[in-house]
Amino acid sequence: VSTQGLRIRDAIFQRLDGWPGFNSFELTPMGTAQPDKLPSLAVYLSGEVERADGDANVTEPKFINDVTIGLAFMRKAGDQTVLEGSLDSDVDGIKSALLTDPTFVHFGGAYQEPPGEDWAIGIPIYWDKDLKRATLDPIDNVLLGVCEYAIGTNTGVWRVGELFEGVTQITRRNYWPNNGETYFAEVRLEMTFQVRISYPPVIEDDYLGMRLTTHQLGNGADAPAIITVIDAVS
Amino acid sequence: VPVDFDTLVIKPAMDVFSKAMTVKPLASQPLVPSYAARGVWSKRPVDIATEGGGILSSEERKIGIRLSEFVVPIAVLDQVKFDGDWYWIDDVDEDGQGGASLTLKAVNP
Numbered sequence: 001v002s003t004q005g006l007r008i009r010d011a012i013f014q015r016l017d018g019w020p021g022f023n024s025f026e027l028t029p030m031g032t033a034q035p036d037k038l039p040s041l042a043v044y045l046s047g048e049v050e051r052a053d054g055d056a057n058v059t060e061p062k063f064i065n066d067v068t069i070g071l072a073f074m075r076k077a078g079d080q081t082v083l084e085g086s087l088d089s090d091v092d093g094i095k096s097a098l099l100t101d102p103t104f105v106h107f108g109g110a111y112q113e114p115p116g117e118d119w120a121i122g123i124p125i126y127w128d129k130d131l132k133r134a135t136l137d138p139i140d141n142v143l144l145g146v147c148e149y150a151i152g153t154n155t156g157v158w159r160v161g162e163l164f165e166g167v168t169q170i171t172r173r174n175y176w177p178n179n180g181e182t183y184f185a186e187v188r189l190e191m192t193f194q195v196r197i198s199y200p201p202v203i204e205d206d207y208l209g210m211r212l213t214t215h216q217l218g219n220g221a222d223a224p225a226i227i228t229v230i231d232a233v234s
Numbered sequence: 235v236p237v238d239f240d241t242l243v244i245k246p247a248m249d250v251f252s253k254a255m256t257v258k259p260l261a262s263q264p265l266v267p268s269y270a271a272r273g274v275w276s277k278r279p280v281d282i283a284t285e286g287g288g289i290l291s292s293e294e295r296k297i298g299i300r301l302s303e304f305v306v307p308i309a310v311l312d313q314v315k316f317d318g319d320w321y322w323i324d325d326v327d328e329d330g331q332g333g334a335s336l337t338l339k340a341v342n343p
Contacts, residue, residue, distance in 0.1 A: 029284065029285075029286025029287060029288050031288050031289070032281075032288065032289040032290075032291050033284070033288060033289065033290045033291065034290075034291055035290065035291070035292055035343065042286065042288075044286070070286065072284070072285065072286050074284065074290070076343045077343065078322065078339070078340055078341035078342050078343055079341075173285065175284070175285045177282045177283075177290070179280050179282060179292070179294055180280060180282050180290070180292035180293070180294070180339075181277075181292050181293050181294070181295055181338075181339070181340055181343065182339045182340040182343035183339055183343075184282065184290060184292070186284055186285050186286075188285050188286065
């Protein structure tokens with residue numbers, strides 16, 4: 001499981017945790033649920049497919065990943081028509097909220113580091129909806145992306161990358177169990193996100209420098225030499 | 235010799251185990267007001283497998299009735315009130331000996 005997949009899952013969960021009308025929120029569809037905890041919503045990483053990004057036999061392994069995030073909605077009701085309408089409304093509302101959220105669907109951008117924070121490459125950056133700014137504080141905030149690099153020198157401005165490149169597929173499946181104390185229904189919404197990942201080689205013997213001694217052809221080792229030192233470029 | 239299970243078995247069982255209930259015959263007799271009846275309550279736990287591989291821990295609730303006590307048999311989508319709660323009739327399974335088992339779904343879960 002790639003880090004990007006879990007990142008997208010967490011970003012969705014943070015935006016849906018506490019969504020009105022639901023009694024329980026889970027990060028996994030597994031486990032045993034009790035009817036009194038319904039309606040419930042679970043957000044989980046359903047699967048991932050990695051396809052070669054370009055020619056597979058050129059450069060390091062690079063992939064375009066299809067990360068599928070599942071959202072499982074479960075409700076109960078004394079009327080099946082009400083049940084179907086409620087779930088349909090849940091799914092449409094949440095899907096629309098996610099796909100129109102510019103802090104979730106974006107192409108990355110430059111953000112100012114707030115006073116007192118010390119951003120670094122690779123750390124997750126969150127969006128503070130109250131103060132309308134990016135921050136590394138995750139409490140009550142939603143994941144925006146990952147800090148990629150500093151823009152300029154000592155400007156406090158950083159490039160924060162996107163969560164994904166695109167949404168390539170959305171599927172919806174309804175499930176109506178026959179048994180139980182009342183009418184239950186489950187809807188699974190699966191959203192597939194495209195991300196990229198590459199695996200550049202880990203260089204353990206980094207180039208440090210080279211000393212090159214050149215003698216004129218035909219002369220012995222004691223003849224004057226030209227010595228050239230090529231240092232590593234830092 | 236034929237055995238009258240309805241009289242010999244179901245009726246005595248109903249006399250001992252049944253409780254009062256109210257039937258709202260929405261499907262079987264749409265224009266008829268609610269009426270009193272009796273039935274034997276039972277329930278058992280059921281685990282419902284969810285699409286995601288989880289389990290919803292629920293229970294199956296049923297009422298056993300004696301068909302000869304009904305002028306018009308109870309039908310699916312009638313409602314019954316039992317112990318203060320209303321239920322839809324989700325299924326009716328006759329046992330062939332004069333009894334029937336009503337599978338219930340809570341109207342106000």
